[in-house]
Amino acid sequence: MTDAPESPRTHFIRQIAEADLASGKHDRIVTRFPPEPNGYLHIGHAKSIVLNFGLAESLGGVCNLRFDDTNPHKESPEFVTAIQNDVRWLGFDWGERLYFASDYFEQLYGFAIELIEKGLAYVCDLSAAEIRAYRGTLTEPGRNSPWRERSVAENLDLFKRMRAGEFPDGARTLRAKIDMASPNINLRDPVLYRIKHGVVHHQTGTAWCLYPTYDYTHPISDALEGVTHSLCTLEFEDHRPLYDWVLAHVSVPSRPRQIEFSRLNLEYTVMSKRRLTELVSEGHVDGWDDPRLPTLAGLRRRGYTPVAIRTFCERIGITKSDNRVEMAMLENAIREHLDAHAPRRLAVLNPLRVVLTNYPKGQTEYVELANHPKDPTLGTRLLPFGREVYIDRSDFEETPPKGFKRLVPGGEVRLRGAYVIRCDEVIKNADGEPVELRCWVDLDTLGKDPEGRKVKGVIQWVAVEHAVSAEVRLYDRLFKVPMPGAGGSDYRADLNPQSKRVVTGARLEPSLRDARPGERFQFEREGYFVVDPDSTPERPVFNLTVGLRDTWGKGQS
Incomplete structure (x- = not known):
C-alpha cells in the first residue's frame, strides 16, 4: 500500500x-x-x-x-x-x-514615489464614500477627482507627509491615475495607499501608518x-x-x-x-x-x-x-484512504449488556482478530472475552422488521471473531425498555458456524470487564442544504442542528485505551474515527471522520 x-x-x-x-x-x-x-x-x-x-x-x-x-x-x-x-x-x-508583503514596504513606497514622479499617481482628498460615488457604474463612466491634477511636487509632499503620520485615517489616499471612463471599474483610478493609525503590525510594529492595497x-x-x-x-x-x-x-x-x-x-x-x-x-x-x-x-x-x-x-x-x-x-x-490504511477495532456506541448464562463464571479467554482484512502486514490482536459482553442496542429487536439479520428473541448471531449466541430472555426496566439480554453461547462455535446451520448475522461486541469507556463525537455536515444562504437568505438559518452529537457512554475494546491523538481506526460496522487532541487514557475521546458509506439524505427532512 x-x-x-x-x-x-x-x-x-x-x-x-x-x-x-x-x-x-x-x-x-x-x-x-x-x-x-x-x-x-x-x-x-x-x-x-x-x-x-x-x-x-x-x-x-x-x-x-x-x-x-x-x-x-x-x-x-x-x-x-x-x-x-x-x-x-x-x-x-x-x-x-x-x-x-511587509518585507517590501520600503520598496513599495519607493515605487509609489516613482509613479508620482511619472505623473501616474496622485494624492486624493475624497473620502471612501465619495470615491465610490465618483467611480460610476458598469454602464456609466466615473468622474475625475477634484484632486486629480495636483502637481507632482504637491503630490510628493503630501505623500511623504502621509507616511509621516500628519493626517488622520481616511483623510487622504494615493490613487493611480489611469482612466475614470474605463469599462473595467478596477482601472478607474484605484487606491494604492491608505492611512491606518493605531494598529500594531505583527511584522513591522508601529513603523508604518501608511499601508498599500493588495492590487x-x-x-x-x-x-x-x-x-x-x-x-x-x-x-x-x-x-x-x-x-x-x-x-x-x-x-x-x-x-x-x-x-x-x-x-x-x-x-x-x-x-x-x-x-x-x-x-x-x-x-x-x-x-x-x-x-x-x-x-x-x-x-x-x-x-x-x-x-x-x-x-x-x-x-x-x-x-x-x-x-x-x-x-x-x-x-x-x-473513505478510500482509510479503508486501505485504518486498523479495525470493535466499538459499541450504544451498549446493551448481554449475559452468557452457560459461559463459566470468572473465566476470561482471548480471541484473535486481524487488524485489517486486506493487509496481513498490520498483524493481529488478542481481545479478552468473558461471561458478560456489550452489544449495540441497534443490533437487537424484539419485533424485528423484515430483513433484520441481527439478534432477536430465540434467534442467533455471531459475535465478531468469537462465538454464536442465542437470545433466550429479555430483561426490561420499568419503562419496558430492554436493559439486559440473557443468552446461550454455543461453546463449539469459536471461529466456525454450527453444524447444520448457517448464522447470517455478525455483530460487534466488547467484554464488559475489559471495556474502555469513551466519549464519541458524531459529526455530520454543518449545513442542511447544498447551498447555504442561497437566494440571499441568512446562511445561518441553514445550519444543521444535528451536525454534532456527543455519545458519552460508548464502550471500546481495550486496545484503544492507549490510542494517541491523531491515530485513525475503523470501528467495525460504524465508520472511521480519529483520536481527538482532547483525548487522554483516563478519558478517551474519538471523532467520527466519515461513515462506511454515503448515507447522507436518508431520513433528512
Missing part, C-alpha cells in the same frame, strides 16, 4: 508552464501561495496550495510562501503560524522562500520574487489589467504572468473567510479547528489525511469554469 496521492493531472496551466519551459521563456518555474493571515486556511486554499506547490515541484521549480499582510487590523501571528502548519501538514515545504502590492511582490506564473482564482480576472498596468509602469526586475482558475465551491459548507469568522466568533462552532468546518485545521481534527485532501484536489481538476463540487467527493477520498 502507498501513501502517495494521485499523480498530477495535466491542465491548461500546466500546459502553459510546460510550453514556457520548452520555449526557453523561463529556465525555472516559480509560483507562490499568497494567503492573507486573517483566518485559518480552508479546503479551497488546499486546491491553490496543491496547484502552486505541486506544479512547481513536478516541473523542477520552486514555490514561495508569501503572506499578504497589508491589513494589520485583521491579521495576527496566530494565523501566520496556523497557515504554515497547514501547508507543512499537506506535505509541502517552501524551504527558505518564506516572505511577507498594488501583489504584482510588485511577485516581480521582486521572480515569480513566473502568478495563479489566482477567477474573481481576480478583472483585476489582471491593473496587475499588468502596475508592472508596466514601475521599474521591477521581472514581468510575471497572472493566470486565473476556478475556485473550489463545495456543497454543504461555506468558504468565505468572513462567514467562517462569523461562525467562530458567534459560537456556532467550537473554534477554527471544529471538525464540522472546512478549515484544514478542522479537517485534520476530524481525521482527514493530507493524502486524501491532495487526492481530492487532483480529482476535481483545474479549469476556468465555475462549478460546485459534491461533498461526497471529498468524503469518498478520505
Whole structure:
C-alpha cells in the first residue's frame, strides 16, 4: 500500500508552464501561495496550495510562501503560524522562500514615489464614500477627482507627509491615475495607499501608518520574487489589467504572468473567510479547528489525511469554469484512504449488556482478530472475552422488521471473531425498555458456524470487564442544504442542528485505551474515527471522520 496521492493531472496551466519551459521563456518555474493571515486556511486554499506547490515541484521549480499582510487590523501571528502548519501538514515545504508583503514596504513606497514622479499617481482628498460615488457604474463612466491634477511636487509632499503620520485615517489616499471612463471599474483610478493609525503590525510594529492595497502590492511582490506564473482564482480576472498596468509602469526586475482558475465551491459548507469568522466568533462552532468546518485545521481534527485532501484536489481538476463540487467527493477520498490504511477495532456506541448464562463464571479467554482484512502486514490482536459482553442496542429487536439479520428473541448471531449466541430472555426496566439480554453461547462455535446451520448475522461486541469507556463525537455536515444562504437568505438559518452529537457512554475494546491523538481506526460496522487532541487514557475521546458509506439524505427532512 502507498501513501502517495494521485499523480498530477495535466491542465491548461500546466500546459502553459510546460510550453514556457520548452520555449526557453523561463529556465525555472516559480509560483507562490499568497494567503492573507486573517483566518485559518480552508479546503479551497488546499486546491491553490496543491496547484502552486505541486506544479512547481513536478516541473523542477520552486514555490514561495508569501503572506499578504497589508491589513494589520485583521491579521495576527496566530494565523501566520496556523497557515504554515497547514501547508507543512499537506506535505509541502517552501524551504527558505518564506516572505511577507511587509518585507517590501520600503520598496513599495519607493515605487509609489516613482509613479508620482511619472505623473501616474496622485494624492486624493475624497473620502471612501465619495470615491465610490465618483467611480460610476458598469454602464456609466466615473468622474475625475477634484484632486486629480495636483502637481507632482504637491503630490510628493503630501505623500511623504502621509507616511509621516500628519493626517488622520481616511483623510487622504494615493490613487493611480489611469482612466475614470474605463469599462473595467478596477482601472478607474484605484487606491494604492491608505492611512491606518493605531494598529500594531505583527511584522513591522508601529513603523508604518501608511499601508498599500493588495492590487498594488501583489504584482510588485511577485516581480521582486521572480515569480513566473502568478495563479489566482477567477474573481481576480478583472483585476489582471491593473496587475499588468502596475508592472508596466514601475521599474521591477521581472514581468510575471497572472493566470486565473476556478475556485473550489463545495456543497454543504461555506468558504468565505468572513462567514467562517462569523461562525467562530458567534459560537456556532467550537473554534477554527471544529471538525464540522472546512478549515484544514478542522479537517485534520476530524481525521482527514493530507493524502486524501491532495487526492481530492487532483480529482476535481483545474479549469476556468465555475462549478460546485459534491461533498461526497471529498468524503469518498478520505473513505478510500482509510479503508486501505485504518486498523479495525470493535466499538459499541450504544451498549446493551448481554449475559452468557452457560459461559463459566470468572473465566476470561482471548480471541484473535486481524487488524485489517486486506493487509496481513498490520498483524493481529488478542481481545479478552468473558461471561458478560456489550452489544449495540441497534443490533437487537424484539419485533424485528423484515430483513433484520441481527439478534432477536430465540434467534442467533455471531459475535465478531468469537462465538454464536442465542437470545433466550429479555430483561426490561420499568419503562419496558430492554436493559439486559440473557443468552446461550454455543461453546463449539469459536471461529466456525454450527453444524447444520448457517448464522447470517455478525455483530460487534466488547467484554464488559475489559471495556474502555469513551466519549464519541458524531459529526455530520454543518449545513442542511447544498447551498447555504442561497437566494440571499441568512446562511445561518441553514445550519444543521444535528451536525454534532456527543455519545458519552460508548464502550471500546481495550486496545484503544492507549490510542494517541491523531491515530485513525475503523470501528467495525460504524465508520472511521480519529483520536481527538482532547483525548487522554483516563478519558478517551474519538471523532467520527466519515461513515462506511454515503448515507447522507436518508431520513433528512
